Amino acid sequence: MIRVVLAEDQTLVLGALSALLSLEQGLSVVGQATDGQAALELCQSLTPDVLVTDIEMPRLSGLDVAEKLRVSGSSVKVVIVTTFGRSGYLRRALEVGARGYLLKDAPAEQLADAIRRVHAGGRAIAPELAEGAWDAHNPLTERERQVLQAAEDGAGTGSIAVTLGLSEGTVRNYLSEAISKLGARGRVEAARKARESGWL
Template sequence: MTGPANAPIRLLLADDQALVRGALAALLSLEPDLTVVAEVGRGDEVVPEARRTRPDVALLDVEMPGLDGIAAAAALRAALPACRVLVVTTFGRPGYLRRAMEAGANGFVVKDTPARQLADAVRRVHAGLRVVDPTLAAETLATGASPLTEREAEVLRAARGGGTVADLAGALHLSEGTVRNHLSAAIGKTGARNRAEAVRIAEQNGWLLGE
């Protein structure tokens, strides 16, 4: 039934690095049953471009300007439900997978999987199957969901830049004491011993994505 005479699968590529975007296009174009119909470099260009070109499958990077790949996946699923989404990311952050699936992604692949498996992943996703890196799936279940409250995550996100408590308080329109309380809670929940370590741990676990 998956005969080679079928119409090729139409692909949209989204990655902020033009070089890897073009390289992925070259790689996938080697497959006779795949054709790249669109390339974008920003998350907020995904939906408009998909409306124009009507791809069957969209490959989305997570780290992108404008809109991260998870949010772009959700927007794309809402706008064009027929289009499957395969998230391709650099980092195997446990939380990324969870967020991607909640956002409606059909597959999740990390960038250090062998190149030959990518085309298969695309075909599987197009066929309606779910594609997930098995080791990552196990890790995700082990790590569990974020223990951080929405506010705590927001403060940690703001703290990534390395500003002082006064900076954060100003940026978030909060009192300094409140900021310190949230930070203290986050430090406790992450098991960290100071702000910087808490940021690092939360980031590694993918707990800093939400809006």
């Protein structure tokens, strides 16, 4: 029996996923979470075989959870199920250790097959995204991404500097580089473009 934890912040979708997977032979949904932190805690306490998670969730994103599990050496395998059909998100998911990446409009059998394949040590990537993932080069450095993400949340230069332990001048330089790389007119547009490409 493959033990699965589900993480999805939309309660109706979470219930539907759980009901559908419970009908599948050899799969058992052992836990459900509506935010990333709760998903991480369930994975730590229940040690399921597979975590099926959305990307955008309160407290921690699905990508954050995948990265924390990877860093901690957890054996839990991660399958991302999302509406974000952008190769930038897929690339980031693979970088943080996710073994599967499917879109929410995929049939339930496809998700069940993906869980089985990932559990067996393979990968399961939405075919329409797999090819583009390797072309989706993220031009931003990790620091530029962090600064832009903070700016997207409305933080000012001083606040970003304190949060990230940088000088205000360094923050301005990172913002300027990111804006330039993305061909944007300012930090808000740069953050929007990066978000749309799946780089934030």
